[in-house]
Amino acid sequence: xxxxxxxxxxxxELAHLALTEEELARMRAELEEILVYMDxxxxxxxxxxAPMAQVLYxxxxxxxxxxxxxRETFDNATALANAPSxxxxxxKVPKVIEK
Amino acid sequence: xxxxxxxxxxxEVLARYEAVIGLxxxxxxxxxxxxxxxxxxxxxxxxxxxxCPVCLGLPGALPVLNRRAVEMAVKAALALNCxxxxxxxxxxxxxxxxxxxxxxxxxxxxxxLAEGGWVEIFVNGTRKRIGVTRVHIEDDAGKSLHExxxxxxxxxxxxxxxxxxxxxxxxxxxxxxxxxxxYAYLTELKLLMQYIEVSTCxxxxxxxxxxxxxxxxxxxxxxxGTKTEVKNxxxxxxxxxxxxxxxxxxxxxxxxxxxxxxxxxxYNPDTGETMGMRTKEYAHDYRYFPEPDLLPLRIxxxxxxxxxxxxxxLPSQKRARFVEQYGLREYDAQVLxxxxxxxxYFERAAAVSGDPRGTANWxxxxxxxxxxxxxxxxxxxxxxxxxxxxxxxxxSRGEISGKLxxxxxxxxxxTGDSARTIMExxxxxxxxxxxxxxxxxxxxxxxxxxxxxxxxxxKSGVLGxxxxxxxxxxxxxxxPALVNELLRKxxx
Numbered sequence: 001x002x003x004x005x006x007x008x009x010x011x012x013e014l015a016h017l018a019l020t021e022e023e024l025a026r027m028r029a030e031l032e033e034i035l036v037y038m039d040x041x042x043x044x045x046x047x048x049x050a051p052m053a054q055v056l057y058x059x060x061x062x063x064x065x066x067x068x069x070x071r072e073t074f075d076n077a078t079a080l081a082n083a084p085s086x087x088x089x090x091x092k093v094p095k096v097i098e099k
Numbered sequence: 100x101x102x103x104x105x106x107x108x109x110x111e112v113l114a115r116y117e118a119v120i121g122l123x124x125x126x127x128x129x130x131x132x133x134x135x136x137x138x139x140x141x142x143x144x145x146x147x148x149x150x151c152p153v154c155l156g157l158p159g160a161l162p163v164l165n166r167r168a169v170e171m172a173v174k175a176a177l178a179l180n181c182x183x184x185x186x187x188x189x190x191x192x193x194x195x196x197x198x199x200x201x202x203x204x205x206x207x208x209x210x211x212l213a214e215g216g217w218v219e220i221f222v223n224g225t226r227k228r229i230g231v232t233r234v235h236i237e238d239d240a241g242k243s244l245h246e247x248x249x250x251x252x253x254x255x256x257x258x259x260x261x262x263x264x265x266x267x268x269x270x271x272x273x274x275x276x277x278x279x280x281x282y283a284y285l286t287e288l289k290l291l292m293q294y295i296e297v298s299t300c301x302x303x304x305x306x307x308x309x310x311x312x313x314x315x316x317x318x319x320x321x322x323x324g325t326k327t328e329v330k331n332x333x334x335x336x337x338x339x340x341x342x343x344x345x346x347x348x349x350x351x352x353x354x355x356x357x358x359x360x361x362x363x364x365x366y367n368p369d370t371g372e373t374m375g376m377r378t379k380e381y382a383h384d385y386r387y388f389p390e391p392d393l394l395p396l397r398i399x400x401x402x403x404x405x406x407x408x409x410x411x412x413l414p415s416q417k418r419a420r421f422v423e424q425y426g427l428r429e430y431d432a433q434v435l436x437x438x439x440x441x442x443x444y445f446e447r448a449a450a451v452s453g454d455p456r457g458t459a460n461w462x463x464x465x466x467x468x469x470x471x472x473x474x475x476x477x478x479x480x481x482x483x484x485x486x487x488x489x490x491x492x493x494x495s496r497g498e499i500s501g502k503l504x505x506x507x508x509x510x511x512x513x514t515g516d517s518a519r520t521i522m523e524x525x526x527x528x529x530x531x532x533x534x535x536x537x538x539x540x541x542x543x544x545x546x547x548x549x550x551x552x553x554x555x556x557x558k559s560g561v562l563g564x565x566x567x568x569x570x571x572x573x574x575x576x577x578x579p580a581l582v583n584e585l586l587r588k589x590x591x
Contacts, residue, residue, distance in 0.1 A: 014193075014384060014386065016195055053188070053388075053389035053391065053395075054389070054391060054394055054395070064163065064164070064394055065163070065164050065165070065166035065169065066137070066163040066164065066165055066166065067165075067166055067167070068130050068131050068132050068165055068166065068167035068168070069131070069132065069137060070131060070132050070137050070138070070139050071132070071136070071137025071138070071151070072137075072151075073138050073139070073148060073149055073150055073151050074147075074148070074150050074151055074152075074155075075148065076145060076146070076147050076148050079147040079148070079150045079155065079259070080147060085254070087248070087250075087254075087256070088146070088248065088256065089145055089146040089147055089148075089258075090146050090147065090244070090256035090257055090258055091147065091197070091256070091257040091258075091259070092254045092255070092256055092257070093197040093254065093255050093257060094253070094254065094255070095245075095251075095252070095253055095254060095255055096196075096197060096243060096245065096255040
C-alpha cells in the first residue's frame with residue numbers, strides 16, 4: 001500500500017476538508033492509483049535530467065517580468081462585491097483566535 | 100538587561116551560559132507596485148482599494164513578477180555578500196488564514212535567490228562576521244484587525260491592501276551570541292538596506308520585521324541547546340528586551356533541572372515577557388511545491404553584474420575609508436556612517452574645514468546634540484554642512500577659541516547665519532593682540548593679589564583661575580594659548 005487512510009486524513013485536515021468514511025476510502029484508493037502510476041514513471045532513468053516543474057522551463061526568464069508601473073486597481077465596492085460579509089470597507093470573517 | 104529578565108536568573112548564573120541566536124528578518128522592498136501585480140504599495144490608502152484580481156487571489160488571475168523587485172532583491176543579496184543563483188525557483192507555501200486570500204504564500208524554498216553571505220558587526224570594540232544563510236523573495240499577506248470595531252468580539256476585519264507587497268527574507272546563521280550582537284546585526288542590516296535604497300526600513304510601518312531563534316548552552320559547550328522561535332520583535336527596543344527575557348527564561352529552566360520545549364513564542368511588549376503560542380503540531384507542514392504559475396527565475400551574469408555596478412559605497416567600506424582617508428577613530432567612523440545623510444554631511448563639512456577630525460568632533464557632538472534636542476534629522480539642520488565646515492576652519496586656524504565657537508554655533512543654529520556674519524555683527528573675534536592682552540592681564544593681576552602671591556609660592560593650579568579671569572574680562576574672545584603664555588611670563 002502506497003498511502004494509508006491515516007495519511008489521507010492528515011492531508012485532508014491540512015486542506016481544511018472534512019471527509020466522510022466513504023470519501024476517505026475512495027480518496028485513498030484514487031491517490032493510491034496516482035502513486036502507483038508515479039512508480040511507473042520512476043522506471044525511467046532520469047539520471048542527469050534536471051527536475052522540470054514547468055513546461056516552459058527553457059524560456060528566457062527575464063522576458064516574463066513586468067515593469068514596476070502602476071495599473072488600475074479595483075475600487076472598494078468592487079473589491080468587496082463577492083464578500084459574504086463586509087463592513088467599513090473591510091472583509092469580515094468569523095473571529096480569528098490564533099494563527 | 101530588562102528587570103523581568105533579571106528576576107528569572109541573576110547575572111552570575113547567566114554568565115555561566117552562552118546564548119545562540121539566529122535572526123529571520125523580513126524587509127519590505129521599496130517598489131512602486133506589488134510583486135505580482137500593478138497595484139500600488141502606498142501606505143495608508145483606504146482599506147481594500149490597492150487591490151486587483153491577482154492580489155485578491157481571484158480564480159484565474161495569474162501573477163507576473165516585478166522586475167524592479169527582483170533587481171532590489173539581487174542588490175540586497177550582493178550587499179550581504181551572498182552568491183546569487185543563476186536559476187532560483189518560486190514556491191508555494193500553503194496555509195490558511197483570512198489575510199492570505201490565495202491560500203498560499205508565494206515564496207522560495209529549496210532554491211532561494213541567494214545564499215552564503217555575511218554581515219560585519221561591531222560590538223564592544225570588536226568586529227565580527229555574522230553569516231547570512233540565505234536571501235529569498237516572497238509576497239506579504241494582508242492585515243487582520245482583531246480589535247477596534249463594535250462587533251470585534253465576533254468578527255475579524257481584513258484589509259488586503261498590503262497583500263502582495265514585495266518582501267525579502269534574510270536568514271542569518273546562528274552566529275549571534277547576545278542580545279547586543281543581535282541588536283548590532285539588525286542595526287547593520289537596516290543601515291545596509293537604507294544605503295542601497297532597497298527599503299526605507301520604517302519599522303513603524305512594518306518595513307522591517309524580525310523573528311529570532313534562541314537557545315542557550317553552558318559556556319564552552321559545543322552542541323546547541325533546544326531552540327525556541329520568538330516572534331513579534333518589531334522594534335529595536337523589543338528585540339533586546341525580548342531576547343534578554345527569553346535567554347533568562349531558558350537559563351532559569353535549565354538551572355532548575357528542566358528541559359526547553361521547542362516551540363514558537365510571542366513577545367508581549369506590555370508585560371516584557373514571551374508567551375508560548377498554542378499551535379497544532381502539524382501547523383508547520385506547509386507542503387511547499389514549485390509555483391506552477393511562475394517560471395524559474397533566471398538572473399544572468401550580465402544582469403547581476405549590472406546591478407553590482409550600481410551599488411553605492413556600503414557602510415563598511417565607508418567606515419574603512421573614513422579611518423584611512425581622514426584619520427578618524429573606528430568608533431567615530433562608526434557613528435558618522437549611521438546614515439547616508441550624516442556621512443554626506445560630515446564629508447561636505449570636512450572638505451570646507453580642511454580639518455576632518457575637528458569636523459568629526461563637531462558633527463558628533465554639537466550638531467547631533469542640537470538635532471537630538473529638537474527631534475530633528477540631518478536634512479532639517481538649520482546649520483548647513485558648509486557653514487559648520489567654515490566654523491571648524493576658524494577654530495583650526497586659531498581665529499576663534501573653542502569656547503567662542505560654541506557660542507557662535509548656538510547663534511548659527513538659531514538664525515541660520517554663517518559664522519562670519521555673526522562674528523561681524525556681534526564684534527566677536529578672537530583677540531590675538533599681545534599688547535591688548537597684556538594690558539588686561541595686568542588689570543587682572545592687580546585685582547587678584549592673593550592669587551598672584553599663592554602662585555608665586557608654588558601653587559601653580561591658581562594659573563587656571565587667572566586665565567579664566569582674563570577670558571571673562573574679554574568675553575571669551577582672548578586667544579587662550581596666548582593668554583597662558585603671557586600670564587606665565589608676567590608671573591615669572
